[in-house]
Amino acid sequence: MRIIASGCLMILVMATPDGAIAKNTGNIFISNEKSSTISVLGPDDEIVETIETCARPRGMHFSHDRTQFYVGCADDSIIAIYDVARRDLVQRIRGVEEPETFDLHPNGKHLYISNEEDAAATLYDVESGEFLDEFETGEEPEGVQVTSDGKLVFVASEAANLVHVIDTEAGEVIEDILVDTRPRRFALNKHETELWVSAELAGMVNIIDLESFELIGDIELLPTGFRKEQVTPVDLLITADGRRAYIALGRANHVAVVDVESRKVEKYILVGSRPWGLALTHDEKKLYVANGLSDDISIIDTDSLKVTKSLPVGLVPYGILIDDH
């Protein structure tokens, strides 16, 4: 339980309108694709609630001020918006075709969404719920990444092996970059000069130079005892200091720890079955891993690079949000 330092602050909290200071609860939200629920963990990593959501919740994202979070429900074609502190549903944006993942523009309003079965990415105003624009992509778009200056949005088409680059001002796709087989998710390096993209079926991460939009490097992932085709990387994160990357390796049941500068794998950490989703705490001391086929999450201490806890959640956990700042 958090200790509130001053009585003044306490009064302020009670006096402000609903949801105004409704963050930093220490809670962790995990979307469970198959059970259509969100498991909520408290700051001590125990389940405090299981929220029933719309059908097939996958991608999640905080609102700009982090008082709310968005959940994409693919089978209901809805973006559901929840209040972080109260954990109740505040709004639905309907008619969003099979949303998979999404990213929020720095203006806090524009949500870029991958529409899995539509071969398209769409842009919605998340405040008004209004549909604004649509971009043709290859089949099965998944990963979406907005640059921090909001100028570019990257969308990965899994079935077309393409990364599409959307110019947000021009409102169109300006480049289609061919990458290795089945690109899924993205990470930007610290100065946003490189875009890292996981190529699931090629068992590697491709690195794209963001000035030339050319492929400038690869990281091959291969834990001991595995064959190349058994390594299926999905989610990846780069730490805030830009030094280290974590990559979830899907069917290889490990998380790879990579030194960003040298692009070398430092370690492989054994987690649960088919890890896909990753999330770091704000202090980056803990890494949460969603294991889709063992219905649990693994919590890794990033100093020792060991799993300190595994916890069962709902069916086929997908994504993780951590409300700790």
Next chain:
Amino acid sequence: MITSGMTTSLGFGRPSKNVSLYRRVCGFLSAGVLCLLIALPAAEAQAKKKKERTPFAFTYVSRADDPYYETRRAYTGLTLREKKRPIDGVHAGLREVRVLGRRVGLAFDLDAVELGEGETAIDAVESAIADGHAVFVLDLPLDEMTALAEATVNRDILLFDVRHPDTELRRTFCPGHLFYMRPSRAMVADALAQYLREKGWRNVLMLNGPEEADARDADAFRSAAEKFGLTIVAEQDFILSNDPRNRDRNNIALMTGEPDHDVIFLTDNLGEFGRYVPFATYLARPVVGSEGLIASGWHWTWERHGAPQLNQRFYRKAERNMVATDWAAWAAVKSVVEAISRTEATKPADLRTFLTSDAFILDTYKGAPGSFRRWNRQLRQPILLHTHNAVIERAPLPQFLHATNQLDTLGLDQPDSDCR
């Protein structure tokens, strides 16, 4: 006269994704004229874009009035086994690759050739080659297919067979430009045998149908049983009959009484007799093969590896479930386009080199990357073991190891084939 079927050129006349935005806007606008004003420039821009791309054609070669596709009606007019032309799989593949076309500067086209009486596949293919076409998806009777492959063996073209599962082809017939997209009978039988082995259902009673195809399926299973250590305790040939004088060949209980067994392997390509076997056997035993648990190259209920997306895409346009032959045709298109995008070449010789190299990866949507066996150009792929409405297992099962590629535990591995 060779009749060229409907030529569908992607992009022309079809509403593109960019147009859907206007569709939403027009939903609110009552004036149809306004919609038209928006649509015309959009369609024109689309057509303009297409004009910048070089056409690249896939030619689908089939025979009209092919007895293989004649719907056979069982007693009381029932249709039990319906074969669909895999051209729908080609359409599905072409729709998927249009954005890749944008990237590589090609407009992928389909030329559907339907041979009439007196017309030969060889003539049709020569004519297509004269038009600059170089990639052919074949839906032809066996002798026509092999004749075509032999006649064109020195031409710079690619042939994809999406129809024939005969193991003998993979063993002895392997011209360098011919690719086999469907799993062979051996691969399918091996998949089933691996599963039976893993379950411990080692003693098998075979029920064999009278058709040629049944005999071949039975042969494949016998080989698979030997390969994976199953014991065939007995074989019974059945016929479709109610005559009690033939009870030893038509009475299910009688044929499945003894010797004791764990499972029944049934071959029945016509489907009329076999559908009565499950639950009519003397002992309570599962049925596999043509009924019960079936091994195929694809199933519409596979729920992993992106399969639901592929099945949805197919269903929305074809208005039916995707079957293994559709998948094989789809895979042919995807393989060629993958080769083009990786090599940036369109010459068949270059594509062929890439397709048979270690660099080629096909996303099979079945959980393992597809590639072509260098010795016989059979597409390596997982096999799905399914009932009518669920996939029970995916082969190869993890317990079966291989020195280089686990997918080669299914079908003719390099030493098993005469092809080099």
